[in-house]
Amino acid sequence: MPVDSQSLRILSHEPMGRDAYLLRLERPAWSWRAGELVGIIGPAEVDQRDYTIASGERDETLDVIYRLIPHGVLTPFLQKRRPGETLRVLGPYGRFVLRDPERPILFCATGTGIAPCRAYLRTHPTLNLTLLHGVRHPEDLYFREEFERAGYHPHCSRTRLAEAAERITDTLKTMELPENAHVYLCGANEMIYEAEEILSNRGVAFEHIFHEPYYYRAID
Ligand SMILES: Cc1cc2nc3c(=O)[nH]c(=O)nc-3n(C[C@H](O)[C@H](O)[C@H](O)COP(=O)(O)OP(=O)(O)OC[C@H]3O[C@@H](n4cnc5c(N)ncnc54)[C@H](O)[C@@H]3O)c2cc1C
Incomplete structure (x- = not known):
């Protein structure tokens, strides 16, 4: 088009x-x-x-x-x-479109990187979605009420929230990965690079991982 x-x-x-x-x-x-x-x-x-x-x-x-x-x-x-x-x-x-709405999706977003996930879910309300959203403070868990259901995992790095872990990448290291999932990573470049390494170490195929960096910060 x-x-x-x-x-x-x-x-x-x-x-x-x-x-x-x-x-x-x-x-x-x-x-x-x-x-x-x-x-x-x-x-x-x-x-x-x-x-x-x-x-x-x-x-x-x-x-x-x-x-x-x-x-x-x-x-x-x-x-x-x-x-x-x-x-x-x-x-x-853009090319960060949903590849296959029938497949389980693991979506990892930092901050406003939640935007494509909202578009996916509003378009495919029955999507089999596991969402890890990472923000600094609980007020920044945008659209929380739309995502809050099975498979929603909020993360807050600066303010403690009882049910929230701090970093998406720590969760990714230990969580049970949804079987046969496509993984979508969106937001800060640091999270994307780190998540890709963890997923690769955990045996997720490169061609099942898609990413959309919003901005770049130098990584030491
Ligand atoms: C494919 C793509 C999709 C995007 N979609 C969104 C979106 O849906 N929502 C959204 O908020 N942004 C999105 N962005 C980022 C957006 O394009 C702008 O870069 C951002 O809004 C800042 O614009 P600006 O002109 O105010 O600042 P700029 O003058 O472009 O940037 C100033 C500085 O701020 C940094 N920066 C940019 N964004 C952030 C951020 N979120 N947190 C911390 N530092 C940042 C930049 O790297 C730069 O160093 C997207 C970027 C890309 C590449």
Whole structure:
């Protein structure tokens, strides 16, 4: 499908957790596959950033969840946008789509990396999903009420939460891996690299692991 640019009206724009926002846009003329992206364009044409569509394929709105990066280029501009205004959006594109909805899925996300998982589950409500979500504080367990059912494992690294472990990668080392699963890793590059190594050591085939890094931090 060709990538198209459109101006989409902001329907709502609400804070989520400590420093993230849920941006709900009118549905574009094109359809998307769960896991695909849009590019949101800032005031200068060069200020374009990728965001996973966090709504399902049949939802009436195009949702994006973003974390405000105060020193960033696009998110401070985004944060000032109000319902009724429009945003230029390019899409859909990307390859982090659900390969096989019939297979068990192990999804590991840090922070807003939960977005594709929400799109998968809203599109395929009966998905056999095990989800490890890692955040700093419990308030940042975005969409918790939508995921809270069997197979949901919250992780909080900075604030203790009775039922939560601290690090996704520690859980990955010891948990019983769902048999025959496809594994999806999304968010911080550190988590992705570490998780891939652990999964590989535990015998998960390379071709059963898919990843979508959102940002890179130097690793010592
Ligand atoms: C394929 C893809 C999909 C993405 N989807 C999403 C999404 O759904 N939601 C979302 O919030 N972001 C997503 N991102 C990240 C997004 O594209 C922007 O990089 C991010 O919103 C920061 O934009 P900015 O212009 O404000 O900051 P920039 O000027 O681009 O970045 C400033 C600095 O902040 C770092 N940074 C970027 N994101 C984070 C973060 N979350 N935590 C800590 N540091 C960060 C950057 O590496 C850079 O060093 C995605 C990135 C990619 C590559």
